[in-house]
Amino acid sequence: MSDEKRQVSRRQFLNYTLTGVGGFMAAGLLISPVRMAIDPVLKHDEGGDFANVGLEVSEITSDPQRVDWSVDQVDGWYESEVSRSAWVYRNDNDEIVAFSPVCKHLGCVVSWEGSDDYPDQYYCPCHDGRYYKDGVNVPGTPPLQPLDVYEQEERDGMLFLGNIRPHEEA
Numbered sequence: 452m453s454d455e456k457r458q459v460s461r462r463q464f465l466n467y468t469l470t471g472v473g474g475f476m477a478a479g480l481l482i483s484p485v486r487m488a489i490d491p492v493l494k495h496d497e498g499g500d501f502a503n504v505g506l507e508v509s510e511i512t513s514d515p516q517r518v519d520w521s522v523d524q525v526d527g528w529y530e531s532e533v534s535r536s537a538w539v540y541r542n543d544n545d546e547i548v549a550f551s552p553v554c555k556h557l558g559c560v561v562s563w564e565g566s567d568d569y570p571d572q573y574y575c576p577c578h579d580g581r582y583y584k585d586g587v588n589v590p591g592t593p594p595l596q597p598l599d600v601y602e603q604e605e606r607d608g609m610l611f612l613g614n615i616r617p618h619e620e621a
């Protein structure tokens with residue numbers, strides 16, 4: 452092979468250079484949109500689904516108490532802060548129970564002893580729905596299912612609540 456054939460012409464050199472630079476720039480332009488497109492997939496939730504609700508486990512008694520907290524909710528590319536509430540108490544087996552306050556009739560918010568007429572019950576003011584202390588709906592009132600319960604666990608003496616699931620006695 453002669454030296455002449457090995458030499459790169461000026462035209463070839465320019466072609467190689469421009470192709471390389473162009474490719475590099477195109478890759479740079481594509482990285483951002485691709486990264487944005489798959490960003491939710493790349494993020495991993497370090498805290499799991501549980502949130503610290505700011506209540507010490509030692510403060511939980513047999514009297515239901517309301518706790519309110521907020522969680523960051525990610526819906527695809529949209530992040531927002533969502534308020535959550537629960538009614539928390541210790542049952543007769545000394546187990547911690549956290550009920551969702553959302554009425555199982557049409558979704559209003561129930562309150563423990565929310566009506567003077569029905570002490571020791573959760574009361575929904577929308578249609579006089581009622582639930583016993585264990586979350587079971589009072590027969591003859593509009594709700595047809597018990598209150599949902601939060602998954603819960605204790606971490607460093609604090610109560611953490613997670614996802615909502617149906618009441619076991621439902």
Ligand code: FES
Pocket residue numbers: 554555556557558559575576577578579580581593594
């Ligand atoms: S929404 Fe609670 S009783 Fe109807």
